[in-house]
Amino acid sequence: MIILDKKKLFAMLPSVDEVLGNEKVKKILEEYPRTLVLESIREAIDAKRKLIINLDDSEKEIKIKFEDIIEDSITKIKLNYHLSLKKVINGTGVILHTNLGRSLLSESIKDELWESASRYSNLEYNIDTGERGSRYVHLVDIIKRLTGAEDVLVVNNNAAAVLLALNTLAKDGEVIVSRGELVEVGGSFRIPSIMSLSGAKLVEVGATNKTHISDYEEVISENTKVLMKVHTSNYKIIGFTENLEIDDLSLISKKYSIPLIEDLGSGVFIDLSKYGLSYEPTVLDSINKGADIVTFSGDKMLGGPQAGIIVGKKKYIQKMKKNQLTRALRVDKITICALEATLRIYLDEKKAIKDIPTLRMLTYTMEELYKKVKVLFDLLNNLNLDAKISVEDDFSQVGGGSMPIEKLNTYVISIIPNKMSVSSLERKLRLSSSNIIGRIYGNKYILDIRTIFEDEFEIIAKELNILIGG
Numbered sequence: 001m002i003i004l005d006k007k008k009l010f011a012m013l014p015s016v017d018e019v020l021g022n023e024k025v026k027k028i029l030e031e032y033p034r035t036l037v038l039e040s041i042r043e044a045i046d047a048k049r050k051l052i053i054n055l056d057d058s059e060k061e062i063k064i065k066f067e068d069i070i071e072d073s074i075t076k077i078k079l080n081y082h083l084s085l086k087k088v089i090n091g092t093g094v095i096l097h098t099n100l101g102r103s104l105l106s107e108s109i110k111d112e113l114w115e116s117a118s119r120y121s122n123l124e125y126n127i128d129t130g131e132r133g134s135r136y137v138h139l140v141d142i143i144k145r146l147t148g149a150e151d152v153l154v155v156n157n158n159a160a161a162v163l164l165a166l167n168t169l170a171k172d173g174e175v176i177v178s179r180g181e182l183v184e185v186g187g188s189f190r191i192p193s194i195m196s197l198s199g200a201k202l203v204e205v206g207a208t209n210k211t212h213i214s215d216y217e218e219v220i221s222e223n224t225k226v227l228m229k230v231h232t233s234n235y236k237i238i239g240f241t242e243n244l245e246i247d248d249l250s251l252i253s254k255k256y257s258i259p260l261i262e263d264l265g266s267g268v269f270i271d272l273s274k275y276g277l278s279y280e281p282t283v284l285d286s287i288n289k290g291a292d293i294v295t296f297s298g299d300k301m302l303g304g305p306q307a308g309i310i311v312g313k314k315k316y317i318q319k320m321k322k323n324q325l326t327r328a329l330r331v332d333k334i335t336i337c338a339l340e341a342t343l344r345i346y347l348d349e350k351k352a353i354k355d356i357p358t359l360r361m362l363t364y365t366m367e368e369l370y371k372k373v374k375v376l377f378d379l380l381n382n383l384n385l386d387a388k389i390s391v392e393d394d395f396s397q398v399g400g401g402s403m404p405i406e407k408l409n410t411y412v413i414s415i416i417p418n419k420m421s422v423s424s425l426e427r428k429l430r431l432s433s434s435n436i437i438g439r440i441y442g443n444k445y446i447l448d449i450r451t452i453f454e455d456e457f458e459i460i461a462k463e464l465n466i467l468i469g470g
Contacts (some may be wrong), residue, residue, distance in 0.1 A: 025070065
């Protein structure tokens with residue numbers, strides 16, 4: 001019905017009780033909390049009210065339908081109840097996409113993870129003695145086996161690991177770091193800021209592009225508590241450069257009896273250069289080359305949950321365990337379980353490459369990627385979509401502040417819709433129930449096959465068929 005009078009339009013808006021009396025809404029009430037249902041109905045009615053208020057002379061008509069308000073209410077009920085954090089399909093080709101959750105946990109650990117999370121566990125209980133235990137013991141053996149370290153401590157992220165290590169070993173003292181290693185690790189969190197928060201004083205040495213052993217030795221004093229090396233995993237300086245490696249710094253460390261900390265940022269246990277990627281120092285390498293303490297992330301390249309892992313000399317880590325900050329930075333049972341289960345996979349390198357999603361995506365061969373993209377292309381091609389669909393060569397990115405100059409050859413699905421703008425297609429897919437995240441390049445919508453799972457192909461095809469089906 002078309003009504004031009006605003007007063008009459010307002011009069012047509014139903015009350016909350018009228019909407020509650022609808023059979024569809026009564027059925028919804030059996031599944032969802034009443035308070036949420038009432039709130040969502042009010043939102044739906046209020047949205048129509050605002051629409052009427054904002055009508056101007058250029059708008060000739062508006063329809064107020066009771067059925068529309070019912071459907072709007074039901075839609076809002078479901079949206080308001082659903083988790084804000086939801087699954088998305090990553091078609092960007094960025095493997096460690098910080099905005100999309102970075103590392104993905106292995107499917108093989110989900111049953112163990114759910115069992116530990118949904119039932120009581122021996123988190124801080126020693127089953128053998130029947131006495132209180134420590135939550136940190138669950139990760140010690142597996143990490144010591146993988147890294148060769150004397151001791152282990154796990155906190156909630158790598159920034160926390162660096163903070164705890166410096167606060168324990170260098171509070172009120174000086175920490176020497178090369179100027180070329182004073183990195184920003186994302187979100188405006190910078191090494192100098194974390195160092196200041198720890199209570200340690202930063203002593204910069206060398207130049208941005210070159211640092212020598214003599215630069216360190218010239219500033220060592222009785223106030224020097226730590227020598228620190230920060231692996232610049234999120235950028236590279238190329239050209240006229242010289243930087244000390246961990247074994248070089250280890251010589252100074254031993255000469256002056258000063259502990260040496262290396263912050264790897266994104267730690268790895270496997271030498272990925274054998275799979276065609278650039279070499280990244282492994283945790284085992286750092287320990288073997290003389291680092292007293294090594295800190296690194298549990299997610300990112302490692303492929304586990306977010307955590308900060310500290311490994312190294314027992315005498316230093318024992319001090320960290322007694323630091324009051326440790327309780328504030330501790331990890332929960334879900335993180336412990338997910339990390340232990342992920343690290344256990346690393347005992348078999350071939351299994352780790354196959355079962356840990358981050359490693360799998362990093363090490364795909366071009367033949368494997370072509371097989372994947374061919375399946376998705378054929379599926380889309382058979383739909384007769386109102387668009388030009390093609391397979392193209394492109395590059396993926398590692399992401400997450402790791403391997404910044406690494407270009408990974410890949411295949412992508414390129415989509416150019418005939419009757420819709422590329423930006424409109426991107427928006428509609430992003431806002432769809434499947435939340436498909438792709439990227440736009442020129443006049444093309446791009447889906448990178450590297451970061452898309454095979455069981456997501458049908459979902460992508462379904463959403464595209466809804467939007468641009470022929």
